Amino acid sequence: MIVADAARGSSTDELSYINNTFTYTVAVNIKQELIKPHLEKFKQDFAKTFYPVCITTLKNYLKKRRDQRNRKVTPNITLTQKANSDSGESRVSCLATGFYPRHINLTLFRDGQPVSDHEITGGDLLPNGDGTYQMRKSLEISADKHKYSCSVTHLSLDNKLIIELEDEPFRRRIGVVVAVLLLVCAISGILAVVCMRKGRREDRDFRGSPNLMM
Structure with a gap:
């Protein structure tokens, strides 16, 4: 918890409580007799009000969300290639959907090397209607002989999952x-x-x- 005071666009003093330790930093010439009452009041407010309320609220929230916190759903991964008849190019797309929790690492590879971000489209994390999430990354390619794959790491997976694009x-x-x-x-x-x-x-x-x- 940090309390900071400022005047005329610059900080005058800052009071913080981190890891059960109070610190006070002052940037202007303030007498000790003015600082001490301010510090003591902050200590009392924190010990009697802020800290108990924060901890009780956090414990209750975590208790209500226990099932959600422990929930792990494995993503369904598909790697596809779809041709565009107008441009003569193709789009390689890697889709991960139905996973929980929301954090996931999804990477497209070309010949075993990660594709640079400026070539990738998509990558936004989107919610599904059942509380799970999905993410798609796509790459526009021309007629070539490169090999494409997609790797996924997620909390529900024991190891990194690698899907290779089959030569249609x-x-x-x-x-x-x-x-x-x-x-x-x-x-x-x-x-x-x-x-x-x-x-x-x-x-x-x-x-x-x-x-x-x-």
Whole structure:
């Protein structure tokens, strides 16, 4: 607690109580007999009124907020890339949502190095309707071969959480290749079954022909 007096735009004296210790600083020539009553009155007011009221109010507040203080909710993290058809660029966004308490560290990385703040948009802490919070950071990128990731540290997490951005075009190419292979396998299987059935039918016809009976 600090009480300061000032006159003509400058401080004259300051009385403070920190860590159970009173200190008094004076910047003008004030006689001791004028300082001592002021100091004693402040000590009495603090000991009888300010300190008990502050401590009692704080304890009651912390008691009411006990469940809230102990609450920990793990954030849900998503790292996405969305193309802009007009500009030909893409936006990489890292979203952390549904976490509590509110303090969180969210960082975007390019090839393992933090992206500078002047390239990042967003980063504001926003409340959700259920009492949790969310934060989003985005980065505009051109067609490149960089690898992007997002790291999150939060009180609810034991370790730093790192999410890597998957290569969507590569995934699509792999998906097309797998689909073609499955189609080829399916057609091969059908042809094999047809050939087997045709061979069995021809064998039965050959055994039952009159020439074979003679």
